Amino acid sequence: MRFVVTAGPTREAIDPVRFISNRSSGKMGYAIAEAAVAAGHEVKLISGPASVAPPAGTKIISITTSDELHDEVHRTVRNCDVLVMCAAVSDYKPAKFQAQKMKKRKAPFALQLIPTRDILASLSRENRAYLVVGFAAETHDLESNARKKLLAKNCDMIVANDISRNDSGMESDDNAVTIFFRSGESKRISRAPKKIIARELVKIISKMLQKSLTKKSR
Ligand code: C5P
Numbered sequence: 001m002r003f004v005v006t007a008g009p010t011r012e013a014i015d016p017v018r019f020i021s022n023r024s025s026g027k028m029g030y031a032i033a034e035a036a037v038a039a040g041h042e043v044k045l046i047s048g049p050a051s052v053a054p055p056a057g058t059k060i061i062s063i064t065t066s067d068e069l070h071d072e073v074h075r076t077v078r079n080c081d082v083l084v085m086c087a088a089v090s091d092y093k094p095a096k097f098q099a100q101k102m103k104k105r106k107a108p109f110a111l112q113l114i115p116t117r118d119i120l121a122s123l124s125r126e127n128r129a130y131l132v133v134g135f136a137a138e139t140h141d142l143e144s145n146a147r148k149k150l151l152a153k154n155c156d157m158i159v160a161n162d163i164s165r166n167d168s169g170m171e172s173d174d175n176a177v178t179i180f181f182r183s184g185e186s187k188r189i190s191r192a193p194k195k196i197i198a199r200e201l202v203k204i205i206s207k208m209l210q211k212s213l214t215k216k217s218r
Helices: 027-038 066-079 142-152 194-217
Strands: 002-007 012-015 018-020 042-047 059-062 082-085 092-094 113-115 131-138 157-162 174-181 186-193
Touching: 002 027, 002 066, 012 092, 018 092, 027 042, 027 194, 042 066, 066 082, 082 194, 131 142, 131 194, 142 157, 142 174, 157 194, 174 194, 186 194
Parallel strands: 002 042, 002 082, 042 059, 082 131, 131 157
Antiparallel strands: 012 018, 092 113, 157 174, 174 186
């Protein structure tokens, strides 16, 4: 099967030396890419500036901004069986890029931000030949927020993690997730190293892919 996995943060430039980003390390997405390669799949890994080394055996496509990620996802999904959208895409970007480094000032100032494009929501669900796995990092109301995102972002399944805990989630080597499916079912994977969670996710995704391929060939 052909996997496209996105991972890591995006960076939205303010001026030539400053940017807006987030704490994503890329560890979860890289672990999924690694597990998919180990299971014999072909993997394209579209990665923001992550803090870990990329796994061997994947085709790496490096991006920096949410707009670059948007364009790369749209290009690569045409030839894939599953998109795993693990990247922590910045929700906002500066309204204007300052071409010259902004001068330090004593007075407070406001930076105008505009929303970035939602990449998952921009993918059409009609006649889609691939599965879409979304992620949701939540500090509260995990289940209701994740279920809303599953529908709003046209995902086939969404992997939600509680980032209010400081022993798992962002930057950590461990994670604990609950997967929500469109059927209404859910499955919890309790706290474990991200590499173990990744193996479990790849198994679940492969099973789902197999089912959808069997349905199509009938
Ligand atoms: O809305 P939220 O950022 O929590 O949604 C998370 C999911 O949506 C992740 O799968 C993330 O990769 C994706 N996302 C996206 N485009 C954005 C923001 C998030 O595709 N602009």
